Amino acid sequence: MDYYLNARDVNSKIYPCPVEYTGVDPAGNRIDFTNYYMRYNGKPYYAVSGEMHFSRIDMRSLEDEIIKMKMAGITMISTYLFWIHHEEVKGQFDWKGNKNLREFLSLCKKQGIFVLLRLGPFSHGECRNGGLPDWLFGVPFDIRSNDEEYLFYVKRYFNEIGNQAKGFMFKDGGPVVSIQIENEYEHASSPWEPTTENSGEWTPSGNDGPSHFKELKKIALEAGLIAPLYSTTAWGGACAPVEYVMPLWGGYPFWPWIFYGDDIKEHPATTEFIYKDFHNNDAPKYYNFDPIYPPEDFPFVCCEMGGGMASFYRYRFKLPWASVEALANIKAASGCNFLGYYMYHGGTNPKGLKVPYLNECALPKVSYDYQAAIGEYGQIRESFKRSKLLHYFYKDFEAVFCDTKTVLPDDAKDMKPDDMESLRYSIRVNKGRGFLFLNNYQDHAETRAKEDFSIAVELSEGKIRVPEEGALCLDKDASAVLPLNQDLDGVTVRYATVQPVTRLQKGDEIWYFFCRVRGMKPEICVEGNDPVKFSDTKTEKAILKGKDGRQIMVCVLSVEDSLRFWRIKLPGGDLAFLCDQTMLEDAGNLRIESIGSVEGEIAVFPARESISINDTSYKAKRDDGIFSYFDISYGKNNVSLSWEDASSKAKDSDGALRRPVIGSPITSTKITNARAKIKIDPASFDCCKQVLLRVEYTGDIGYAYTDTELVSDNFCNGDVWEFGLREYRNEVLEKGIHIYISPRRKGGKVCSDSEMAARFAVYDESYAEISGISAIPVFDCRLVL
Numbered sequence: 001m002d003y004y005l006n007a008r009d010v011n012s013k014i015y016p017c018p019v020e021y022t023g024v025d026p027a028g029n030r031i032d033f034t035n036y037y038m039r040y041n042g043k044p045y046y047a048v049s050g051e052m053h054f055s056r057i058d059m060r061s062l063e064d065e066i067i068k069m070k071m072a073g074i075t076m077i078s079t080y081l082f083w084i085h086h087e088e089v090k091g092q093f094d095w096k097g098n099k100n101l102r103e104f105l106s107l108c109k110k111q112g113i114f115v116l117l118r119l120g121p122f123s124h125g126e127c128r129n130g131g132l133p134d135w136l137f138g139v140p141f142d143i144r145s146n147d148e149e150y151l152f153y154v155k156r157y158f159n160e161i162g163n164q165a166k167g168f169m170f171k172d173g174g175p176v177v178s179i180q181i182e183n184e185y186e187h188a189s190s191p192w193e194p195t196t197e198n199s200g201e202w203t204p205s206g207n208d209g210p211s212h213f214k215e216l217k218k219i220a221l222e223a224g225l226i227a228p229l230y231s232t233t234a235w236g237g238a239c240a241p242v243e244y245v246m247p248l249w250g251g252y253p254f255w256p257w258i259f260y261g262d263d264i265k266e267h268p269a270t271t272e273f274i275y276k277d278f279h280n281n282d283a284p285k286y287y288n289f290d291p292i293y294p295p296e297d298f299p300f301v302c303c304e305m306g307g308g309m310a311s312f313y314r315y316r317f318k319l320p321w322a323s324v325e326a327l328a329n330i331k332a333a334s335g336c337n338f339l340g341y342y343m344y345h346g347g348t349n350p351k352g353l354k355v356p357y358l359n360e361c362a363l364p365k366v367s368y369d370y371q372a373a374i375g376e377y378g379q380i381r382e383s384f385k386r387s388k389l390l391h392y393f394y395k396d397f398e399a400v401f402c403d404t405k406t407v408l409p410d411d412a413k414d415m416k417p418d419d420m421e422s423l424r425y426s427i428r429v430n431k432g433r434g435f436l437f438l439n440n441y442q443d444h445a446e447t448r449a450k451e452d453f454s455i456a457v458e459l460s461e462g463k464i465r466v467p468e469e470g471a472l473c474l475d476k477d478a479s480a481v482l483p484l485n486q487d488l489d490g491v492t493v494r495y496a497t498v499q500p501v502t503r504l505q506k507g508d509e510i511w512y513f514f515c516r517v518r519g520m521k522p523e524i525c526v527e528g529n530d531p532v533k534f535s536d537t538k539t540e541k542a543i544l545k546g547k548d549g550r551q552i553m554v555c556v557l558s559v560e561d562s563l564r565f566w567r568i569k570l571p572g573g574d575l576a577f578l579c580d581q582t583m584l585e586d587a588g589n590l591r592i593e594s595i596g597s598v599e600g601e602i603a604v605f606p607a608r609e610s611i612s613i614n615d616t617s618y619k620a621k622r623d624d625g626i627f628s629y630f631d632i633s634y635g636k637n638n639v640s641l642s643w644e645d646a647s648s649k650a651k652d653s654d655g656a657l658r659r660p661v662i663g664s665p666i667t668s669t670k671i672t673n674a675r676a677k678i679k680i681d682p683a684s685f686d687c688c689k690q691v692l693l694r695v696e697y698t699g700d701i702g703y704a705y706t707d708t709e710l711v712s713d714n715f716c717n718g719d720v721w722e723f724g725l726r727e728y729r730n731e732v733l734e735k736g737i738h739i740y741i742s743p744r745r746k747g748g749k750v751c752s753d754s755e756m757a758a759r760f761a762v763y764d765e766s767y768a769e770i771s772g773i774s775a776i777p778v779f780d781c782r783l784v785l
Contacts, residue, residue, distance in 0.1 A: 001423075001452065001453045001454075002453070002454050002455075002456065003409065003423055003425065003453060003454070003455045003456070004409075004455070004456045004457075004458070005407060005409055005425075005427055005455065005456070005457045005458065006407075006458045007407045007427055007429045007434065007457055007458060007459055007460075008458050008459065008460050009460055010405050010407060010429045010430060010431075010460070011430065011431055012036065012403045012404065012405045012430045013035075013296075014034050014035065014036055014403055015034060015035055016032070016033075016034055016035070017032075017033040017034060017035055017297070017298060017299070018035075018242075018297050018298070019242055019243065019246070019298075020032070021033045021228055021229045021230070021246060022228055023170045023171055023177070023226075023227060023228030023229075024171065025170050025171060025172075025173050026171075026172070026173045027173065029041055030042070031045075031170065031177055031228040031229075032228070033229070033246075033299060034299070035296060035297050035298060035299065036279070036299055036337060036402060036403055037299055037337035037338070037402040037403070038229075038299065038337070038338060043399065044337075044398050044399055044401075044402035044403065045398060045402075046075075046337055046338070046394045046395050046398035046401065046402055047075055047076050047114075047337075047338040047339070047340075048073055048074050048075050048076065048339045048340075048391045048394065048395065049074070049075070049076040049077070049078045049116055049302075049303060049338070049339065049340035049341065050069050050072070050074040050076075050077060050078070050307065050340075050341045050343075050344025050345065050373075051077075051078045051079065051080075051303075051304075051307070051340070051341060051342040051343045051344055051345070052065065052066075052069060052077050052078075052079060052343070052344060052345035052347070052374075053079055053080055053082075053125065053343075053347050053368075054079055054098070054099075054100075054101065054104035055081075055082060055085045055086075055098050055099045055347075055350055056098070056346075056347025056348055056349060056350070056368055057098060057345070057347050057348075058098060058348070058727050059097055059098050059100060059103065060726075060727070061378060061690075061726075062098075062103070062104065062107060063107045063110075063111070063586075064378065064584060064593070065345060065374065065378055066107050066108060066111050066113065067111060067584050067585070067586055068345075068374050068378065068380070068582060068584070069113065069344065069345060069374070070111055070112070070113055070585075071388075071566065071568075071582070071583055071584060071585065072344070072373065072374075072384055072387065072388045072391060073387075073388050073390075073391025073392050073394075073395060074113065074344060074391065075113065075114060075395065076113065076114040076115065076116055076177070076178075076340075077108060077113055077114070077115055077116070078115075078116035078118060078178075078180075078303060078340060078342075079104070079115065079116070079117065079118060080118045080120070080123040080125045080127075080131065081101070081117065081118065081119055081120060081123065081131075081161060082120070082123055082125065082127045082131035082358075083120055083121055083123070083131050083132055083133055083157055084127065084128055084129060084131055084132060084133045084134070084352075084358055085099055085127075085131075085350060085358065086099060086157075086160070087133055087157060087160075088133055088134070088352055088353050088354060088355075088358075089135075089353055089354060090133070090135040093160050094353075095160075095164050098350055099350065101161070101164040101165060102164050102165070102168070105165060105168040105174065105175060105176065106168070108175040109168065109174055109175045111586070113175060114175050114176075114177045114178075115168075115175045115176045115177065115178075116176075116177070116178040116179075116180060116229075116231075116303070116340075117161075117165070117176055117178070117179050117180065117225070117227075118180040118183065119158065119161065119179060119180060119181060119182075119216075119220065119225070120182065120183060121143075121144070121154050121157065121182070121216075122144055122182060122183055122184075122185075122189075122190075122203065122206075123183050124183055124184065124188060124190055126310060126359060126360045126362075126363050126368065127190075127349075127358060127359065127360060128193045128352075128355070128357070128358045128359055128360060129190060129191075129192060129193050129194075129203060130189065130190035130203050130360075132203060134193070134194050134354070134355065136153075137192050137194045137195075142204065143203070143204055144182075144185070144203070144204045144205070144206040144208075144212070145204070145206065145207070145208050145212065146208045146211060146212055146215055151215060151219065154216070154219060155219050155222075155223070158219050158220055158222075158223040158225065159223045161223065161225065162220075162223030162224040162225050163224075165224070165225065166224060169224070169225070169226050169227060170227055170228055171226055171227075176225075176227050177227055177228050177229060178227050178228070178229040178230070178231055179220060179225050179227045179229070179230050179231070180230075180231050180232055180233075180245075180248070180303070181213055181216045181217055181220065181230060181231070181232050181244070181245055182206070182212070182213065182216060182232055183232070183233055184205075184233050184235075184236065184238045185205070185206045185212065185213075185232065185233075185238055185239045185240075186205055186206050186207060186209070186237070186238055186239040187205060187233075187235070187236040187237055187238035187239075188205060188236070188238070189202045189203040189204060189205040190202065190203050190360060191203075191360065191361065193355075193360070193361060206239070209239050209241075210239065210241035210243070210244065212239075213232065213239070213241050213244040213245055214241075214244055217230060217244050217245070229246060230244065230245045230246065231245050231246045231247070231248050231301070231303070232245040232246075232247065232248065233247075233248050233249075233250070233303065233304065234247030234248060234249060234291065235249055235250060235251075235288050235289070235304075236288065237290065240292075242292075242293050242298065246298060246299075246301060247291060247293070247298070247301075248301050248302065248303040248304075248340065249278070249288075249289060249300065249301065249302050249303070249304075250302050250303055250304030250305050250306075250340065250342065251272045251288060251302075251304075251305055251306065251327065251331070252270075252272070252304070252305075252306040252309065253270045253272040253273065253306055253323055253327065253443035253444075254267070254306060254309040254317065254319070254323075254443065255267065255270075255315075256309065256310065256311070256312030256314070256315040256362070257312070258315075259312065259314040259315045260312075260314060260362065267315070267444050268417075268444065269417035269418050269442060269443060269444040269445045270417055270443055270444070271286070271287050271417050272306075272327060272330065272443065273326055273327070273330055273417070273424070273439055273441055273442050273443060274330075274412070274415050274417060274424060275330060275333050275334055275406075275408055275412055275424060275425070275426035275437065275439070276289070276334045276408070276412070277334060277335060277406040277408055278295060278300040278334050278335040278336065278406075279295050279296055279299075279300045279334075279335030279405070279406060280295060280296065280335070280406065281294045281295055281296045283295065284413055299337055299338060300334070300335045300336045300337070300338075301336070301337075301338040301340070302331055302336050302338060302339055302340040303340035303342070304340060304341075304342040305327050305328065305331055305339065305340060305341050305342065306323070306324070306327060306341075306342065307324055307341030307342060307343055307344045307370075307372055307373055307383070307387075308324070308343055308344075308346070308370040308371040308372035308373065308383070309370065309371060310363055310368065310369070310370045310371070311363075311371070311715045311717050312362045312363060312715075313362055313363070313715060314362070316715050316716065316717035316718075317717060318371075318717055318718060318719050319371035319383070320441075320443075320477070321381060321382035321383040321386060322386065322441050322477040322478070322479075323383075323441060323443060324341075324373060324383035324386065324387050325383065325386035325387050325390065325441075325479060326439055326441035326477075326479045328341075328387050328390045328391075329390065329437055329439055329479040329480075329481065330437075330439060330479075332390070332394060332428075332437075332481075333406065333426040333427075333428060333437035333439075333481075334406055334426070335405075335406045335428075337401075337402045339391075339394070341373070341387075343368075343370040343372040344372055344373050344374060345372055345373070345374040346367075346368055346369035346370040346371070346372040346374065346375050346376040347368045347369075347370075347376055348366055348367060348368060348376055348712075349365070349366055349367075349368055356710075357710075363715075364701075364713040364714060364715055365710060365713050366710055366711065366712055366713050367712055367713055367714060367723070373387060375722070376723070376724075377690065377692060377722070377723060377724035378593070378690070378724075378778075379595060379692070379722065380582050380595075382563070385563040385564075386563070388565075388566075389499070389501050389515055389562060389565065390481070392501050392502040392567060393481065393499070393500050393501055393502065396500075396501075396502045396503050397500065400433065400486065400487075401428070401435065403430050404428035404429050404430040404433075404434050404435065405428060405429060405430055406426060406427075406428055407426070407427050407428070407429055408426050409425065409426075412426070417442060417443075417445065418442075418445060420442070420445060420446070420447060420448065423438075423450055423453060424438065424439045424440065425437060425438050425439075425455060427457060427484065429457075429459065429484070431460065432459045432460040432461040432485055433459075433484065433485045433486055433487070434457075434459070434484045434485070435481050435482065435483055435484060435486075436455060436457065436466060436481070436482040436483075436484055436495075437479075437480070437481055437482075438474055438478075438479060438480045438481075438482070438517075439479040439480075440474045440475065440476060440477060440478050440479065441477045441478070441479055447476040447477055448476050449473060449474065449475050449476050449519055450472075450473065450474040450519075451471075451473045452471040452472075452473070453471055453472050453473075454466060454467065454470075454471050454472060455472070457484060459484070459485060461485060464484055464485065464494055464495055466482065466484075466495045466497065467495070467497055467521075467523060467525075467531065468495075468525060468531060469531075470521070472497065472520055472521075473519045473520055473521070474517065474518070474519050474520060475518035475519030478517060478518040478519055480499050480517040480520065481499050481500070482495060482496055482497060482498075482499065482517075483495065483496050483500055486500075488503075488510075488512055488544070488552055489503075489510045489550065489552050490546050490548065490550035490552075491526060491544050491545065491546035491550055491551065491552050492526065492527040492546060492547075493524060493525065493526055493527075493544070494525045494526065494527050495524075495525050496514065496523070496524040496525065497517065497520050497521060497522055497523050497524075498514035498515060498516055498517060498520075498522045498523075498524065498534070498556050499514060499515050499516075499517055500512065500513075500514055501513045501514060501515050501557070501562070501565065501567075502567045502576075504567060504569075504574035504575075504576060504605070505573070505574050506553075506573075506574070506605070506606045507606075509552075509553050510552045510553065511552070511553045511554070511555060511605075512552055512553070512554045512555075513554075513555045513556075513557060513565070513567070513576065514554060514555070514556045514557065515556070515557045515559070515561075515562035515565070516534075516536075516556060516557065516558055516559050516562065518559055521533070521536065522534040522535075522536065522556055524542070524544065524554065524556075526544050526545065526546065527546070527547065528547050529545070532544065534556045537558055538558055539555065539556065539557050539558045539561045539578075539624070539626065539627075540555070540556050541553060541554065541555045541556075541624075541625055541626050542554050542556070555605075555626050561578050564577075564578040564579055564580055564603075565577070565578060566578075566579060566583040568583070568585050568590075570585075570588055571588075572588070573606075575604070575605065575606075575785075576604075576605040576627075577602060577603060577604055577605070578601075578602065578603035578627060579592065579600070579601075579602045579603070580597070580600055580601075581593060581594040581595070581597060581600060581634070582594075582595075589782075590782070590783040590784070590785070591780055591781060591782055591783060592613070592634065592779075592780075592781045592783055593689065593778060593779070593780055593781075594634040594635070594778070594779040594781065595692065595776060595778050596692075596776045596777065596778075597634060598633060598634055598635060598636065598637050598777075598779075599631070599632070599633050599634065600631075600632060600634065601629060601630065601631055601632070602629075602630050602632055602783075603627035603628065603629045603630070604627060604628050604630070604785065605626060605627050607620070607623050607625075607626070607627060607628035608620070608628055608785060609628070611630055611632075611783065611784065611785055612782075612783070612784040613632045613633065613634070613781050613782070613783055614635075614781050614782055615782070616633070618630045618631070618632050634779040634781050635687060635688065635777070635779040635781065636687060637687075637777050638681075638683055638684060638686070638687040638688075638777075639680075639681070639684040639687070639688065639691055639775045639776070639777040640680075640681040640683075640684060640775070641678055641679060641680050641681070641684070641693075641773070641774075641775040642678070642679050643676045643677060643678040643679070643739075643773050644676065644677050645673045645675070645676060645770075646675035646676055646677045646738070647673060647674055647675045673769055673770045673771075674699065674740065674741045674742075674743065674768040674769065674770065675738070675739065675740050675741070675770075676738070676739040676770055676773060677736055677737075677738060677739075678693070678736055678737040678738075678739065678773060679736045680725065680732055680733065680736070680737070680775065682733050684775065684777070685725075685726065685729050685733075687777065688777035688778055688779050688780075689726070689778045689779060689780040690724050690725075690726045690777075690778035691724065691725045691726060691775050691776070691777060691778070692722055692723070692724055692725070692775070692776040692778060693722070693723055693724075693725055693737065693773065693774075693775055693776075694720050694721070694722050694772075694773070694774045694775075694776055695714075695720070695721040695722075695739060695770065695772070695773050696720055696721075696770070696771045696772040696773075697716065697721065697741050697768070697769060697770045697771060698716060698741075698744070698767065698768065698769050698771070699716055699741035699742060699743055699744050699767065699768030699769065700715075700716060700741070700742045700743055700744040700745070700768070701713060701714065701715055701716065701741070701742045702714040702716065702721045702739065702740075702741050702742075703739070703740045703741075703742070704723060704737055704738070704739055705737070705738040705739075705740070706728055706731035706732055706735050706736070706737060706738075707731070707735040707738070709728075709731065711723070711727075711728050711731075711737075716741075716744065722776075725737070725775075739770065739773070741768040741769070741770060742768065743766040743767055743768040744766070744767055744768065745763040745765065745766045746763065746764055746765040746766075747763055747764025747765060748761055748762065748763040748764070749761070749762060
């Protein structure tokens with residue numbers, strides 16, 4: 001089928017943002033905003049923000065986790081400040097250990113990554129009371145308001161933050177370039193956790209409108225919290241007065257919260273994966289985007305795109321990794337020049353001083369893994385590997401991408417999320433050059449491959465048909481960004497059916513790396529030449545020549561190699577790697593973090609004859625003209641554990657655990673191997689950076705204890721439960737780990753018809769089982785080229 005887009009005479013109108021968001025650091029570096037994008041020293045800057053909460057990360061591993069964010073192409077870390085984490089006890093502030101804001105900002109500065117501080121006072125983030133301390137419950141004044149008594153405590157809290165962050169504002173040469181005021185004001189609240197479930201009491205959502213932002217911003221400025229950008233969340237009709245703050249947007253395709261209100265049985269397909277135009281004054285109003293300002297006057301900035309989603313007790317699912325890549329594709333195609341994920345790095349809730357758990361009751365008490373691109377204990381997920389490729393592209397092509405304008409097909413405004421037949425496509429273009437976007441992922445629906453189609457785009461310099469001959473295909477759940485009329489260092493690529501990733505320099509050679517699109521025949525068409533075709537499966541190189549004799553080198557990565565691809569830009573030269581494990585770079589020093597693998601392969605660009613891993617030299621086994629390939633060793637797996645079924649003594653001969661319930665018509669339940677005692681060999685911690693415990697189980701909730709202290713918990717969603725032990729090393733060695741799986745139950749009811757004060761529960765079925773436990777080493781290896 002043939003599709004058509006008319007993008008003739010598209011010329012983006014770039015002008016300064018009507019509200020001045022600007023700042024200058026001591027070196028003279030300047031940040032400001034046009035109506036399209038952030039600028040750094042007057043040039044377009046494509047920001048990629050990822051949420052990571054420093055108070056939910058073990059301080060001993062924090063720097064490496066920041067480095068992982070940087071390696072993913074994240075240029076800015078956004079982080080909530082949860083008031084209850086820092087002033088759980090009224091008047092007693094805690095900035096120690098994992099709550100050390102100053103250390104977090106220092107590490108971000110060291111690693112060259114910007115910071116967006118989300119002050120609150122109300123934050124949410126599935127934190128207890130939305131982050132508000134318990135002592136604010138029942139006070140004789142209105143919270144989230146302009147009440148003088150409330151603002152007294154806010155001022156005291158903001159002053160504490162200002163003292164901790166002193167010297168780390170952008171104006172001081174620090175990393176803090178943005179301050180968020182409040183969160184979802186007049187839109188969202190959270191349960192008051194000090195009350196009982198039946199009380200139905202919720203924190204206020206606020207009702208003082210713009211005047212409250214005026215007061216909070218004044219307090220922040222007086223506290224020294226001065227940044228180029230002030231912002232707030234704007235979706236859902238939230239108050240976001242542009243005279244004080246820039247409105248931020250987002251979108252989630254997975255909504256666990258809907259299962260706690262109306263009697264909803266099935267999650268609907270959402271509109272998040274349909275292309276829209278969020279930077280167009282004439283665009284129709286969209287779900288979750290209804291700005292009170294002309295959209296073309298302000299950049300479309302995201303701070304909460306679903307980079308994952310927590311499993312809530314009443315809604316559990318495995319996050320499809322392709323959803324994160326597709327959402328980053330959709331938001332950029334729809335006008336976003338400032339991506340922001342929530343979450344990009346999962347975490348662990350700190351323990352409370354007065355209450356043991358500082359989370360919201362609908363989530364696990366300890367874990368806040370969020371199925372994020374980087375897991376709670378630093379695990380790299382496939383969503384990380386997929387989104388990383390887009391981040392490299394958006395950043396390396398920011399100069400030609402940021403000023404492009406969205407153009408949609410005529411029927412885009414009428415497309416429904418359950419439409420699995422229509423092709424989803426869009427372009428961003430300016431002055432005859434642009435990028436074609438395709439998406440074949442939809443949440444809560446079964447997609448299928450799109451086959452035998454082409455797209456003709458009418459540009460000011462003429463029509464381009466993609467491809468020139470033949471047809472395109474796109475696998476189910478795949479998405480893509482394809483260049484149109486792009487100048488690559490003097491070589492004009494009319495179109496390509498491979499996705500651009502990055503530009504690297506090798507001596508005098510310019511190299512462009514592309515990745516294959518799943519299902520699509522790979523080719524690159526240079527102006528004046530026939531398309532250069534590539535293998536469907538192999539990583540290959542080619543030389544592309546322009547009309548005036550200029551040439552560039554291109555590498556087209558296979559689908560598998562693209563997920564192993566890392567690029568590092570250093571003053572001494574650009575590097576690229578193919579590695580299944582995690583690459584880390586710190587001030588030019590290279591490391592590899594390997595989870596579970598003691599041996600592996602690494603490929604290095606530019607090619608070389610030898611490398612060193614942990615002072616052991618390795619010779620290249622082959623060279624394909626792009627990379628040199630090495631078989632390497634990460635370390636020796638000396639991790640060992642023993643575990644036994646702690647329920648075995650209570651079992652009958654058939655293996656079932658019998659627990660009679662007095663007076664119940666159901667006199668037994670079957671619980672197989674639902675408790676375990678685990679011992680770890682002390683030497684296990686000596687050979688590696690971390691030890692991950694993996695538990696395969698079925699049931700309701702998994703709990704892990706060192707004696708009586710809960711160290712991890714997990715709502716069963718069919719995936720493996722994984723948590724780290726290094727943080728609890730001494731307790732683990734002294735007391736071991738106790739695992740308990742609470743049973744999943746069906747057909748339950750509470751019998752309360754006794755004439756005395758008695759109640760008991762009966763169930764038709766209960767089941768819980770541990771099917772496997774293993775300990776996985778995490779190695780940290782020095783790499784020298």
